[in-house]
Amino acid sequence: xxxxxxxxxxSSMFDWFDQDQDGQLTQLDFAATAGVFSRAARKDDHTNIxxxxxxxxxxxxxxxxxxxxxxxxxxxRDEFITVMEDNVTTEAHFEPAVMTIADAxxxxxxxxxxxxxxLEEYVRLYDTLGVEREVSTAAFRLVDRDGDGVISxxxxxxxxxxxxxxTDPDAPGNHLLGPAT
Ligand SMILES: [Ca+2]
Ligand SMILES: [Ca+2]
Ligand SMILES: [Ca+2]
Numbered sequence: 004x005x006x007x008x009x010x011x012x013x014s015s016m017f018d019w020f021d022q023d024q025d026g027q028l029t030q031l032d033f034a035a036t037a038g039v040f041s042r043a044a045r046k047d048d049h050t051n052i053x054x055x056x057x058x059x060x061x062x063x064x065x066x067x068x069x070x071x072x073x074x075x076x077x078x079x080r081d082e083f084i085t086v087m088e089d090n091v092t093t094e095a096h097f098e099p100a101v102m103t104i105a106d107a108x109x110x111x112x113x114x115x116x117x118x119x120x121x122l123e124e125y126v127r128l129y130d131t132l133g134v135e136r137e138v139s140t141a142a143f144r145l146v147d148r149d150g151d152g153v154i155s156x157x158x159x160x161x162x163x164x165x166x167x168x169x170t171d172p173d174a175p176g177n178h179l180l181g182p183a184t
Contacts (some may be wrong), residue, residue, distance in 0.1 A: 006170040013087040017080050027077040033063040043128040044111035051111035058104040065091065065100050092167050105163045109156060119153040145175035 020028055022035035037059035041052045070078045070086035078086070091100050112128045113120055122143050129139035146162045147154050165174040 008170045008172050009088060010084055012166065013084045014080065016087075017083045027079055028066070028083060029077050030063055033059045039132060040108050040128075041111070043108070043131040045114050048111060048114075051107060054107035055104070055111060058107045062091075062100045062104060065096060087167075097167070101163065101167055102160070105160060109159050119155050120159065121153055125154060148175065 017028065018024075020032055020036050022032045022039075034056070037056045040055050040059075044051050044055070066078050066083070066086055067076070069090040070082040072082065090096055108128070109120070112124050114124055114127075115121075122140065125143045125146075126136055126139045129142070130136070143154065144150075146158055148158050148161070162175060165171075
């Protein structure tokens with residue numbers, strides 16, 4: 004099912020992943036993106052940094068397999084939006100592709116390893132991603148659904164699921180990558 008809300012989300016995601024901004028996604032873009040997320044981890048946290056790189060690489064392989072129809076090793080914006088809707092967000096692929104990345108990132112960002120994300124940890128992630136503090140602080144409040152001042156794994160996963168699967172323009176998970184578009 005195509006929806007304008009999802010297409011917009013995936014399109015802004017494309018811009019974000021296209022780290023060298025040449026209008027095509029390649030393995031290099033994904034490696035660069037994994038590198039950006041890795042900077043939110045503690046420098047000596049080799050386990051989670053490796054997990055992030057592995058998870059992004061798996062996602063890239065999935066995109067290559069299903070999206071790169073002309074087999075040139077590049078995925079265009081249209082190919083990306085189509086594959087996100089038709090393959091990545093299907094039940095068979097969502098857990099292994101998306102949630103593997105989500106879990107790896109959450110583990111890495113939880114630098115004091117207390118099992119939840121504090122505002123400080125969350126804002127630090129978005130600092131790394133170039134999102135302004137005001138924006139990430141507002142997003143934190145939305146993702147912290149029970150308002151206990153921390154983001155649990157469950158709240159984080161709920162936001163990810165919403166970001167990818169919801170067609171509701173007001174879903175809190177839409178703010179996951181910064182300002183809703
Ligand atoms: Ca690119
Ligand atoms: Ca924490
Ligand atoms: Ca909470």
